[in-house]
Amino acid sequence: MQIFICKNDKEIGDKVSSEILKLVEKKPAAVLGLATGSSPLGTYTALVIKAKQQGVSFHQVTTFNLDEYLDCSDPKQTYHVFMAEHVFNALDFDAKKLNFPSLENLSSYDEMIAKAGGVDLQLLGIGVNGHVGFNEPGTPNDSLTHIITLSATTRRSNSRFFKDNLDLVPKQAVSEGLATIANSKHIIMIADDLTKQTAIHHLLYGHGDPNVPATALLHHPNFDLYLTKELYEAAK
Numbered sequence: 001m002q003i004f005i006c007k008n009d010k011e012i013g014d015k016v017s018s019e020i021l022k023l024v025e026k027k028p029a030a031v032l033g034l035a036t037g038s039s040p041l042g043t044y045t046a047l048v049i050k051a052k053q054q055g056v057s058f059h060q061v062t063t064f065n066l067d068e069y070l071d072c073s074d075p076k077q078t079y080h081v082f083m084a085e086h087v088f089n090a091l092d093f094d095a096k097k098l099n100f101p102s103l104e105n106l107s108s109y110d111e112m113i114a115k116a117g118g119v120d121l122q123l124l125g126i127g128v129n130g131h132v133g134f135n136e137p138g139t140p141n142d143s144l145t146h147i148i149t150l151s152a153t154t155r156r157s158n159s160r161f162f163k164d165n166l167d168l169v170p171k172q173a174v175s176e177g178l179a180t181i182a183n184s185k186h187i188i189m190i191a192d193d194l195t196k197q198t199a200i201h202h203l204l205y206g207h208g209d210p211n212v213p214a215t216a217l218l219h220h221p222n223f224d225l226y227l228t229k230e231l232y233e234a235a236k
């Protein structure tokens with residue numbers, strides 16, 4: 001794991017978006033693994049601005065999102081809508097190349113990724129409890145795309161997107177598994193919020209621990225962790 005300590009989330013967004021652009025310029029038909037939530041927002045904002053300025057096309061790029069809620073009470077909070085609003089509608093993506101896990105493709109999602117050539121660059125956030133994708137504590141390292149019941153910690157944390165009303169937060173999701181994520185050629189994880197302090201501490205000093213799912217990635221040969229200085233100082 002390589003650690004990049006940045007001044008703030010703006011610097012993270014700037015650096016990570018440059019990594020994505022560098023890949024797409026070198027390999028126009030790259031396969032991107034994408035995350036939603038607060039952590040990658042700065043990266044997506046910078047990516048859209050710079051791709052437009054530099055005239056980089058995403059038309060040949062294939063994307064696989066990590067996860068999607070099941071039975072989402074508020075259609076505006078689905079990850080399909082998040083991605084459309086923050087990334088897909090702003091650039092020249094080909095709608096036919098944008099993939100999300102669902103009840104329909106659950107058992108073939110990993111095969112779809114393999115058929116596309118595997119994920120070149122996987123963006124990740126990390127949950128307060130150390131989840132990646134929606135792989136909650138206890139998820140086996142060899143898991144593939146599956147249905148997951150969201151933990152109480154995750155539902156409480158995500159209630160901020162549902163008017164702080166826990167009853168409105170979905171109870172289940174479809175998520176890539178830990179093995180799906182670990183199969184990516186390059187992983188970039190972003191963490192910029194102090195609520196992630198304990199989870200990041202485990203990544204900095206921990207060993208593989210099924211109670212902290214992100215530690216399943218510790219042995220990945222190409223795993224970059226982008227942290228704000230404030231979070232790094234709090235977590236170390």
Ligand code: F6R
Nearest residue numbers: 035036037038039125126127133
């Ligand atoms: C989202 C995802 C989740 C989030 C995590 C952190 O697609 O897979 O693992 O990355 O819950 O969420 P934020 O960034 O909102 O703190």
